[in-house]
Amino acid sequence: MLWKKQIPLAITFIMGLLLGIQYFVPHRISENFFQGYLDWAIVIGIFAAILSYISFYRVHGMRIKKKAPAWQYSVVAIVMSVTMALFGFIQGREEGMVFMNMYSYILVAIEGTMFSLLAFYISSAAYRAFRARSTQATALLLAAIIVMLGRVPLGESISFWHNIWPSLPTFTGIANWILNVPNMAAKRGMQLGIGLGIMMLSLKIILGIERSYMGSGD
């Protein structure tokens, strides 16, 4: 219990308190302490990376061993990871090396393909969001149409009323107003709440009120 609860809680409390104080103290002792904390974080991260790769090989190894569904992909994952690591260690990671060629011409291409899926997903998500089933959804649909028209040249050219009454805004003007006034107000309200939430959760963790990340909330 001591090792599992009390000591981690004590470390969290002390470090939380010290880093909280550090924010208000510009003294060089405080700066050195913060730099030391950052260095420690890097060192711990490196050790954690080793554990994460053990986890990666173990999970995929088990999938191959058990012939889990689509286990062949696990073979590909392990082979590719070992191959890239080997070339990286043997040849280095400079431009023109096998490692960089594999990174630039295989990994980047594959990730680009994944990213491009977003275009289709945004379309289907937009279709679902803009179905005018209620007053709120209709308002959302109207706002979205205005913002879309305000972002393309067509919106400016079909704003015929602006030529008759120049004081009335074009689609671009209305879109900018929607983005800069109601949208910004909502965003800032949300960010204020997020800021408070962050403070609250931090305090709860530092004071040991919130312990569920340690597996037990009680």
Next chain:
Amino acid sequence: MHLPRVRAVPVAVFLCVGIWLSVLGCAGERVGPPIPTEIQVSDIPADDGTNVAIGWRHFTASSARQYDVYFSSDPDSLENNIGDLEPLTRTVQATIHSIEDSLATNIEDVGYYLLLDKEGEIPIAHIIKATPENRDSLERTGEKIIAVEHDFAPPKTDDRELKFALGGFFRVRPPEGEIAPTQKTIREATLSTDSTGLIISEGKSDMLFDVGLSKRERDFISKGERVEPFDEACSDLLFKYGREILAIVTENTRYSLPSENLQALLHGQIEAGIEYSYKIIIIDKEKNRSESEVMTFTPVDEPPLPATNCSAVLDENSGKLLTTWMGYNPGLAYFRDIDRFEIRSVSENDTALVGGDLLGAFSQDFDRAIIEGDFTAGDEFYIATFDKAGARVVGEPYAIVTGELSSPEMVRNMALVDVKNDDGGALAIQWGVPTIGITLNITDFSPEYDKKEIPDGYYLVGNELVRYDEGDTAIPANALPVYDAHEWIPAEAFEVVFRYQMYMNDGNKVYYAKLRVDEGKWEKDFQEMGFINLPDLPAGEHIFEAILLDPNGKELENPEASIVKTVLIDKPGLIRDELPGQYVQVWCGNKEIMDGEEVLLEGTYNLDPKNQKTYKLGGTRGYLSQQYQTSYPDSLRDMGEYYYFCRVIDPDGSFIDSDIFGPMTPKSQFFHSEKTVVLVLVILFVVFVNFFLAMARKGKDFYLRPIAGITHLDEALGRATEMGRPILYVLGLTGISDIATLAGLTILGRVAKKAAEFQTRLLVPCYNPIVLIVAQETVKTAFMDAGRPDAYNEDDVFFAAGSQFSYAAAVAGMMVRYRTAANFYMGMFFAESLILTETGSMSGSIQIAGTDAVTQIPFFITTCDYTLIGEELYAASAYLSHDPLQVGTLKAQDMLKVIYMIVIVLGTVSMTSGFLWFVNLFKIRLEQ
């Protein structure tokens, strides 16, 4: 759903081909990069013998990417132990290859030949056009040019051997047919008539002239398509009608032409009088290496250069004698070796300039002095310059001339201050009073012009209109024939941008500005600079006013803080304040005893704090910048005694010195005073938390607004249990230091406990290694708390991928393969959010998301069944636990929200009403 095995085969084949191609891309013959030519060592003049520059020529098409210069006083170490030496490295950026439609212009049919003058290390290229007379000779001595390249071609465009040559050539291709007139603009001009005819006189706005080509340009075009060597005299036409040739292609060879001179500087790493050996190792991007031969150099300690541009001006009215000099070559300032300048009078018969009265000795940064004494016009001085080794050189003697010198005033409020809220590393000199300046940018956005026909025979020569008879031989080659003129029609209104700029130093309070035009309504602004836009200001006289306000909204009383300007707005242009011509030099020096020795960081080694002439120039600032700050390295924080003085210099060179400020030692601060408001809010927050915790401990029952996403969490878990399918829990993409991830982990603990109780499989694919370890521990402990340690499978909490879209692909694949019944997304997400949730939506999972990423919330709301928006993510754990202590903290958060709302309303009211004291409480300056 089992994915058919056959789909893995093309994936594996695709990746194997990728690996094979990647390896193939690196295979091939390994040839080292070319060794550079024209390697030479230049000893830096007038230094202390510790600096040399090693230079060489690098061709753009060369494969060399890095030049390592190794040097040593022991030649053997360059041959045997080069690994022990630290090279001086010069990296070269690879030329960006571009392939355009005119990558190579084929000129084989035109009949050009390349002749190489091979006398130097690199041949010099000559391009000769073949004629019936010289064709045979060219066939024997030259190479026929097949094509010329205008863009940097990839090195492996063809199999021709790559060679280098010197020369600059242009492929000229003039346009065909008649060239339409172009417009030339003459600024602020109008047309008028005098005895000689039409002339251009001063007008209000720009005038446009339709002009034809000059005789020079017509002659250039008439020569047709050709290759021409670069000629400075017609470089404008070469660039207008031609393109630079970067490579010449002959039958067997590509000659690359562009090159640059590279240099590696050995500064302070060598000693005078010692012979050093050096060689250059050249490395290309494939790490192939070539080596130059070993060469030698011996640096020399040279005497300083004599002072030049010396002058002495005597103002007979004030009796002040100002002498100025240039003590060193500005281009070599970094290397100068000067101990002091001595100004001496020239004694009779002292032609060798070895004696004379010493009038002053100054450290190396000084370039002017006011000499005390009884002098008359004609008296002569000379300046002797000494280096640190004692070498002495003298400049030419110069005589006093009489003239008028201004009497600059010392800036007001000068002070030396320890910079606040820092770590003890900075001091600042501050001066001046809060000042405001304005600028008016006047634009006619829809200019209209009156077209005026110009009679034949008129030419534009520079900015003048001159008439010549047809065929007149006196017409200059650059004269442009003029067809029409377009005169600006004065506009009735202009767009005017009325800008202001505050000038103040960090020691001043936070000020505001208010502006108005034509005594209209004042407009307030709250930044150091800003503007108001007047889109339709009628032409005519207008009054522009700008005033600085103190933090309480009162007008500052010093005259520099307000400006009233009456301006005639009748033409486009920029009207700005005349800024003070004076500038301020800040001189400094320090000393510190470290390990028993005196260490000087700023200042000369013979610094005497009481003698301004021994100080070092810290920096020069404009009169209105009002501050000069120096930062010191860690090793001298909280240490040393620092001295400063300032010199205010008038445009005519006359100056006045301040008193010496100091000694002062910069101190580390223990509290950042600008963060007081933040501290107060934090304390208030802690008080509220403790108050509500005490209430909760006493058994007070708090009401919690139900949040749909949280109340349906159990429903999602129950659904997964009923369907016998796993739960997927995604913790986002950020590390453990992100609070959103911590919030995700707190919810994970509770979800894992429920999953253990329901005996449902929980999958947690992780992106961050540290998060993985914490998540494993969280889930494991939750299973133990639920009394089901046997159900915990460590492989269900695993590392999926370390890059964003690989992770998205892995998690999306799991959703499809395992057909997860419930998906939870709790943490920080980026572009992958929609890929994950849309896949989950399509696979029919119930989805609950929670994030504080404002940009991703719309995607989650669209695709998930329930979404915890922003702060709800942080509150979720308290909701789930029903723990009075946790709920009490939520109430404290709500109370602070009430305070926030009150502050926002009060802030809005006080800002609108001009009661700025309240607003200032929350205005902080973190950057100092």
